[in-house]
Amino acid sequence: MSFNTFGHIFRVTTWGESHGPALGATVDGVPPGVPVSAEDLQTWLDRRKPGQNKYTTQRREPDQVEILSGVFEGQTTGTPVQLMIRNQDQRSKDYSEIADRFRPGHADITYFQKYGLRDYRGGGRSSARETAARVAAGGLARAALAQLLPDLRITGYMVQMGPRKIDRGRFDAAQIEQNPFWCPDAAAAGDWADYLDTLRKDGNSVGAVIEVTASGVPAGLGAPIYAKLDTDLAAAMMSINAVKGVEIGAGMDAATLTGVENADEIFMGNDGKPQMTSNHAGGILGGISSGQDVVVRFAVKPTSSILTPRKTITTSGQPVEIVTKGRHDPCVGIRAVPVGEAMMACTLLDHLLLHRGHVGGNRGHIG
Numbered sequence: 001m002s003f004n005t006f007g008h009i010f011r012v013t014t015w016g017e018s019h020g021p022a023l024g025a026t027v028d029g030v031p032p033g034v035p036v037s038a039e040d041l042q043t044w045l046d047r048r049k050p051g052q053n054k055y056t057t058q059r060r061e062p063d064q065v066e067i068l069s070g071v072f073e074g075q076t077t078g079t080p081v082q083l084m085i086r087n088q089d090q091r092s093k094d095y096s097e098i099a100d101r102f103r104p105g106h107a108d109i110t111y112f113q114k115y116g117l118r119d120y121r122g123g124g125r126s127s128a129r130e131t132a133a134r135v136a137a138g139g140l141a142r143a144a145l146a147q148l149l150p151d152l153r154i155t156g157y158m159v160q161m162g163p164r165k166i167d168r169g170r171f172d173a174a175q176i177e178q179n180p181f182w183c184p185d186a187a188a189a190g191d192w193a194d195y196l197d198t199l200r201k202d203g204n205s206v207g208a209v210i211e212v213t214a215s216g217v218p219a220g221l222g223a224p225i226y227a228k229l230d231t232d233l234a235a236a237m238m239s240i241n242a243v244k245g246v247e248i249g250a251g252m253d254a255a256t257l258t259g260v261e262n263a264d265e266i267f268m269g270n271d272g273k274p275q276m277t278s279n280h281a282g283g284i285l286g287g288i289s290s291g292q293d294v295v296v297r298f299a300v301k302p303t304s305s306i307l308t309p310r311k312t313i314t315t316s317g318q319p320v321e322i323v324t325k326g327r328h329d330p331c332v333g334i335r336a337v338p339v340g341e342a343m344m345a346c347t348l349l350d351h352l353l354l355h356r357g358h359v360g361g362n363r364g365h366i367g
Contacts, residue, residue: 006235006236006239006346007029007346007347007350008227008350008353008354009029009350009353009354009357010027010028010029010030010141010144010346010349010350010353011027011028011029011350012025012026012027012134012137012346013025013026013027013028014130014133014134014137015133016085016087016130016133017119017121017124017125017127017129017130018087018119018121018123018124018125018127018129018130019087019119019121019124020087021086021087022084022085022086022087023084023085023087023129023130023132023133024082024083024084024085024133024136025082025083025133025134025136025137026080026081026082026083027070027080027081027082027083027137027140028080028081029350029353030070030076030078030080030081030140030144031076031078031144031147031148031353032075032076032077032078033075033076033078033147034075034076034140034143034144034147035074035075035143035147036067036071036074036075036076036139036140036143037067037071037074038065038066038067040139040143041065041067041083041136041139041140041143042063042064042065042139043139044135044136044138044139044142044338044341044342045063045064045065045085045132045135045136045139046063047135047337047338048063048131048132048135048335048338048339049062049063049132062088063085063132064085064086065083065084065085065136065139066083066084066085066086067081067082067083068082068083068084069081069082070082076140076144081140083133083136083137083140085132085133085136087129097323097325098120098322098324099120100314100315100316101312101313101314101315101320101322102312102313102314102315102322103304103305103310103312103322103324104304104310104311104312104322105301105302105304106123106126106304106305107123107126108120108123108126111124111126112315126241127241128241128242128329128332128335128336130241131240131241131335131336131339131342134240134339134342134343134346135338135339135342137342137346138338138339138341138342138343138344138345138346139342141342141345141346141348141349142154142345144349145345145348145349145352148349148352149216149217149218149348149352151216152214152215152216152217152348153214153215153216154212154213154214154341154344154345154348155173155176155212155213155214155215155341156182156210156211156212156213156337156338156340156341156344157176157182157183157184157210157211157337158181158182158183158208158209158210158211158333158334158337159184159209159210159211159297160208160209161181161192161195161196161206161207161208161331161333162195162206162207162208164188164191164192164195165188165209166183166184166185166188167185167187167188168185170184170185170186170187170188171184171185172184172185172186175189179193180193180334181193181334182334182337196330196331199330199331200330202308203306203307203308204302204306204307204308204330205302205303205304205305205306205329205330205331205332206302206330206331207299207300207301207302207331207333208299208300208331208332208333208334208336209297209298209299209300209333210297210298210300210333210336210337210340211295211296211297212237212295212296212297212298212337212340212341212343212344213293213294213295213296214283214293214294214344214348215293217283217289217291217292217293217294217348218289218291218362219288219289219290219291219362220288220289220355220359220362221288221289221348221351221352221354221355222284222287222288222289222351222355223287223288223354223358224286224287224288225287227287227354228284228286228287228288229284229287229288229289229294229347229351230248230282230284230287231287232347232350232351233246233248233284233294233296233343233344233347234246234248234296236343236344236346236347237296237298237340237343238298239343240298240300240336240339240340240343241332242300242301242303242332242336243298243299243300243301243336244299244300244301245298245299246296246297246298246299247282247296247297247298248281248282248284248295248296249279249280249281249282249283249284249295250262250280250281250282251282251297254280257280261280262280263280264276264277264278264279264280264281264292265277265278268366268367272367273291273366273367274290274291274366276290276292279292279293279295282294282295282296283295289351294344294348296340296344298336298340300332300333300336302331302332303329303330303331303332304324305324306323306324307323307324307325308323309321309322309323310322310323
């Protein structure tokens with residue numbers, strides 16, 4: 001299997017399977033001299049790990065990250081950083097009944113069609129378990145960004161579960177860490193809890209929409225045409241398992257606006273820097289960051305492994321019914337929030353390093 005690497009200068013290669021002995025990431029292009037420890041990375045992994053509440057898979061994984069190379073006396077050396085997370089709670093027998101049949105809505109069938117075989121134990125590389133490695137790499141990116149852009153803040157949260165959206169008039173950032181859904185609307189979080197309880201008891205699942213915002217992003221990141229910041233952000237978010245759509249700023253709703261409505265009017269702020277009256281562009285114009293908040297949303301499909309019987313076929317083409325037993329997220333979007341944050345961090349660091357290498361610093365000064 002090829003193409004397991006993303007990034008231009010800050011390059012992340014993930015490896016490992018859901019039910020293998022371990023998974024992890026090899027991270028190249030990390031600037032030297034960044035203070036970091038396994039404990040620093042663990043902070044971010046603890047937010048993603050399974051089994052923390054009844055709304056996520058009950059697989060019990062400590063997701064303890066080990067740094068095998070690239071760090072000496074508490075600082076990065078500039079050489080590749082090898083990160084490893086050992087799997088400790090595999091129950092491969094749960095998947096024995098689906099060894100020769102495909103789960104509808106799952107990558108089972110396309111992996112088999114492409115490679116002629118598949119790892120049916122939890123889905124192998126197609127499992128969302130792969131994202132633990134991304135979160136570890138994202139922690140490394142955050143450590144570097146903390147030195148290079150100390151004012152940068154990356155925040156992810158869920159804005160929709162199934163058809164149920166938050167009320168943005170009740171948006172309260174303080175609520176994000178106070179409920180199991182990373183939801184900034186306390187009333188919506190209560191509604192989602194009841195909704196997901198019903199789906200979970202019925203052996204069903206549901207999708208979600210996640211929003212990730214980065215504030216303190218300097219103007220100038222990204223390059224026209226083929227290395228646009230929004231191009232790479234969209235690719236980063238779309239590469240997350242189960243993601244089926246990505247939006248930047250107003251996204252698809254931009255098509256409903258007139259030019260007058262969509263124009264983010266510009267004025268000079270009290271700090272002597274350009275400001276905009278709105279942010280339909282999501283902080284990116286022409287593929288280059290404007291200095292506004294970078295805003296990305298992505299849609300996560302419902303978990304394919306469900307207890308409700310579904311019609312499918314076997315590897316020999318015979319019609320059968322399938323019920324997927326085991327431990328699965330009724331809404332995989334919940335644990336996608338830390339993953340989206342990690343992909344934002346990796347992409348921003350990569351583009352910051354590209355910008356510094358190509359331009360050095362912004363050449364156009366306004367005012």
